[in-house]
Amino acid sequence: MDFYKFDGAGNDFVVVDNRNGQCNLGDEEIARICHRRFGVGADGLMTLDAASAGFDFEMHYYNSDGRLGSMCGNGGRCIAAFAHLLGMGRLLHFKGYDGPHDAEILEWDTTQRMGIVKLGMRTVAASEVRRCLDGWFLDTGSPHYVQRVVDLKHYDVVGEGRRLRHRTDLFPEGANIDFIEELSDGRLAVRTYERGVEDETWACGTGVTACAIVGGNHCLVTRGGDFCVDFEDTGTVYGNVWLTGPVSLNFTGTWTFSAQ
Secondary structure, three states: OEEEEEEEOOEEEEEEEEOOOOOOOOHHHHHHHHOOOOOOOOOEEEEEEOOOOOOOEEEEEEEOOOOEOOOOHHHHHHHHHHHHHOOOOOEEEEEEOOEEEEEEEEEEEOOOOEEEEEEEOOOEEHHHOEEEOOEEEEEOOOEEEEEEOOOHHHOOHHHHHHHHHOOOOOOOOOOEEEEEEEOOOOOEEEEEEEOOOOEEEOOOHHHHHHHHHHHOOOEEEOOOOEEEEEEEEOOOEEEEEEEEEEEEEEEEEEOOOOOO
16 A cells, blocks of 8 residues: 655644545554554544545545544645645645535645645634633534643643543543643644544644634644634634645655455
């Protein structure tokens, strides 16, 4: 199986062209491919599948534990870059877990194999943003709990993230946990503990989007890079939401399956 390894601000993925429909991976095989000691190593795996009329392709995202995941913002930006490399153009319309998405390749350097990709995200109703514990809960394609903290740089993101992620009384289906702090230059710093990965990731696209809406800030910084999240706040909805950030193609390879 030929694969491509991408990252969106350090949030990394194995990506496979499955337009022929012949890639049928089980949970254990996906988890093995994503394993950072025994496999390629990634936060998740995506397949680019043939889609129904009106779409360029369909995106299927799997967490590193092998299970089918919800929408992944950085994954959506990476698979858009992949589609561009497959010759589908710079303006793309594809189907994700949470419905239709538009994407635009703003920049792409073929020598450096990196660029800037802009992704349209789902509209969020103001009524969907609810207070919870010491923060807010909302769904930006994936469920997120966002909480302001002090001294984010030294905060126990993994420990607190794991504790909150397993609050089944609050999040029956689990949630990604984001911690935010406003920096002296006005940007919003974000660190995220992701369900399915069960660890902190270097960036999370749906998480950055959730934090932008909660924090009312369009400029965000993660461990893996900077993002811009544009949106319109009408008072009843957060609409016309666009997530913009870096994407890189790290390497390509071939995965050989073990004999059964």
